[in-house]
Amino acid sequence: MSTRLSAAPGPTLRDTWNAIRSPLPPLAVGLVLLALAFHGEATAAYQVWMESTAYSHCFFVIPIAVYLAWERRHTLTGIPIVPVSWVVLAVVPLGIAWLGAERLGIMEGRQLVAMTILQVLFLAVLGWRMYAGLAAPLLYLYFLVPFGAFVTGTLQDFTAAFIDVGLNVLDIPHYSDAYIIEIPQGRFYVAEACAGLRFLIASIAFGVLYAFLMYRSPWRRVGFVLASIAIPIVANGFRALGIVLLGYVLGSAEAAAADHVLYGWMFFSIVILLLIAAGLPFRQELTAPGPSPAPARSSPPGRRSFIAAGLLGIVALAGPAATGLLDRRADIPLAAPAFTWVAPLGCRPEPGHPGPTPGTAITPFACPQGRLSATVQVLPPRANPGWILRAVRQSSGEIGAEDSTSSTLVVPGPTPLTWRFITTSEPARATALALWINDMPARGGLAGRLTLARNSLLGTTHAPVLIAVSYQSPHPQMGADEEQLVRLFITTFLQVQTSLSVQITTIGASAAGP
DSSP, X not given: OOOOOOOOOOOOHHHHHHHHTTTHHHHXXXXXXXXXXXXXXXXXXXXXXXXXXXXXXXXXXXXXXXHXXXXXXXXXXXXXXXXXXXXXXXXXXXXXXXXXXXXXXXXXXXXXXXXXXXXXXXXXXXXHHHHHHTHHHHHHGGGGSOOOGGGHHHHHHHHHHHHHHHHHHTTOOOEEETTEEEETTEEEEOOGGGGOHHHHHHHHHHHHHHHHHHOOSHHHHHHHHHHHHHHHHHHHHHHXXXXXXXXXXXXXXXXXXXXXXXXXXXXHHHXXXXXXXXXXXXXXXXXXXXXXXXXXXXXXOOHHHHHHHHHHHHHHHHHHHHHHHHHHHHOOOOOOOOOOXXXXXXXXXXXXXXXXXXXXXXXXXXXXXXXXXEEEEEOOXXXXXXXXXXHHHHHHTXXXXXXXXXXXXXXXXXXXXXXXXXXXXXXXXXXXXXXXXXXXXXXXXXXXXXXXXXXXXXXXXXXXXXXXXXXEOSSSSOOHHHHHHHHHHHHHHHHTOTTXXXXXXXXXXXXXXX
């Protein structure tokens, strides 16, 4: 049951201004220092918002936070501001955590730590009671961080398993192998874009906002947020299953998958509307405020507030300053490596040229199947892990592409080598790439990042070497048949490179120096 009370006059703009003007100068000092310390994190977040539809909702986070703060103005005007300077000590372990995330090349970790330090700034300057009153808008700012990509693989697994179970229940003949679903009418691939991450992140951001606005009970808020997590995951499974069923009915997998992203957003909109409708019967309208409490007396900003904000900013700057020194030591000039490629039968090498970044050599090949581009890039032995990971993404074509899928490609031989095989759309491109760290093919996951972090601090006897072999399709998007032919084409090319490992060892040792 909901309770409606008549609204009482709220505080005037003058009352609100008098209540909040005291902490604004020290907050401004702290924000300027944090902007200097973490401008790289902010720039990276903005680029993700612009490039990825999964995070386009981030542009609305700050306006929503401002609205949530404005909605609480009735109670905020009566809360005194009592700074708590000692909480600035929390920035020391947070700075260590930021440095660890930076050395591991985990941008999301850096951004989450930076946002937490921002929360500490507000707590130190505003005090416990005012921070608690503004907790909803301040904590909502965490949605500015484009996090969640690490669950993409898990979401792909769930979606593929959901399709498999659904087809079994419907007794539709099919074959499934990991993310490949094949029916008599064609083949479907559960790509990263099909995992539903873009729907899940937007749903969680909406669910938290809806819970703040519609409920007072913490249990109802938690319940609605959990529903906003679970329902999109299950709904995306039904969406993916529906696309496969549509291909079964139409008799063409490609026809069914042609507008799958459009289908997804339409389906997601319906799911959100159903989620809103399901949550409305349990709403608890916020009690309308009674007479506004007497505005807290605004005193000039104390010296403690300025000292706390300044110390917080200085400590926060220490981490980026330390990484700047490490990166300057690692940033050494590298010449384009000399590499000899073997042209497969029917392929003709064209004149090679240096790449756009130092230490890169590109050799094009004209083949009957199309054009290949073989790239060798050597990186500094103490390279920042972020540099290496960015070089990998640039070589794979993932940066700037509309969509990408990742799989493995095993090249047979005396010592079989597993390559990462990435396909992108708009532009349509397929790339096999492998990274050598310490003269060995790099391991993925946290173990590989730890090795990169250790090398960035202690150095190594063999510089990192990145090899990428790319095929550019004349079409805006590759079909399943073309992708299979390209996989075979690139595999054949790599099989004849019998001296690949020897040359990589020589290049890595030479770049590492004595």
